[in-house]
Amino acid sequence: MRKTDQKRQHILDTAYRLFQSQGFANTSMSEITAEAGGSKATVYNYFPSKEELFVECMTNISDQYIDGIFGGLQDFEGELQVALLDTVKYALRVLCSLEMLASKRLLIAEAERSGIGRLFCRKMDGYMGELAAILRRAMDEGQLRQGDPLLAARQLRALLEADIVERCLMGVQTAPPSAVVIARAAEDAVATFLAAYAPCCDADT
Amino acid sequence: MRKTDQKRQHILDTAYRLFQSQGFANTSMSEITAEAGGSKATVYNYFPSKEELFVECMTNISDQYIDGIFGGLQDFEGELQVALLDTVKYALRVLCSLEMLASKRLLIAEAERSGIGRLFCRKMDGYMGELAAILRRAMDEGQLRQGDPLLAARQLRALLEADIVERCLMGVQTAPPSAVVIARAAEDAVATFLAAYAPCCDADT
DNA sequence: TAACAGCGAGACTGTACAGTACGGTATGTA
């Protein structure tokens, strides 16, 4: 039982990696088998079809992706701007990693397959809810003006991903953006977010 | 000469439509031929390979996509908020159409092929520059606070696409969002944008 | 030792597709 679980997981990991880097259509079961070691019969012993293997991989990818972004999410302490910037900078660094970009590309390309996209959005909504709860607290404490916290959370995310993620998705450059570029993008996002949600008249940073 | 141009364009249009709705891998040259009428030999007479036919389609798609968003872009007249809202609402409606979503999905999925993604980004940059120029004028006139107009343009676009476009890309629903939902998203985006870039202390709308 | 289960290796089947070959047709031009 132990050993077969390991085997299954190993196949899953290998498939995950190959799908992520090559896409669904360009990854063959033979390739997965060869890479994982063993034989096709064994792979088909664990997974009934390429489709089902793929869907299970995508569920994992979806988890990893979202956990990666707001994994370190927790109540902000101290100066709001500083805490926000830290969180956001970390998230953006993860978002711009080659692995996450490959995941997102795959998610979008194959979104319709077996409702993978819906799954992703539902999970993302969960995390957005958590971020919103934190922002609501900041609003109640007067660190931000009152407003719809869920909308604020989504707009913060939008400002963060603005431009830079699309540019990466479109493969403008092969390497992920430098730490400097990422930091700059995060600062711009936080500055604009705080300006929009400032409690009163200290819009500019 | 006239006729061959028509024929070529007809093949291109057909391929465009099929690629857009089914993706690259799931569309065969035989299917394109059957749909367009005529024979494979004729298709191969105009396009040396599936790859090159695809790339030419993607160039068209890329054009259509970007033209569609800010096609009606022109200097804002009258009340800034009203003009901005009109422009942005129109753009979002286009962005959320099934055709544009299919285009974007395809662009992302096949971005690496023949530098299609880079082409898209370069064109998008052009339009962002135009929007930035308009915003700069609003800044100079005191309708917006001073700031980096290009950054402002990108953030406006980010706020606009926030959430709703991703949700569509992920195929959460098959039909495009209703006019009401789109209008609401546009209003939220403009409100937050104006709050962030307000010239002084009238943040809330 | 014997029987068996799990697995590896890889041959095999059926299918789909990119791209080619070829024979025939319609239209226009000299």
Next chain:
DNA sequence: TACATACCGTACTGTACAGTCTCGCTGTTA
């Protein structure tokens, strides 16, 4: 009439791949 151009229809080739099957090895249990 003779020829050329552009096209159609379709059969064909070679390749790739999902999924199956067979065989042989190895470790385990009785």
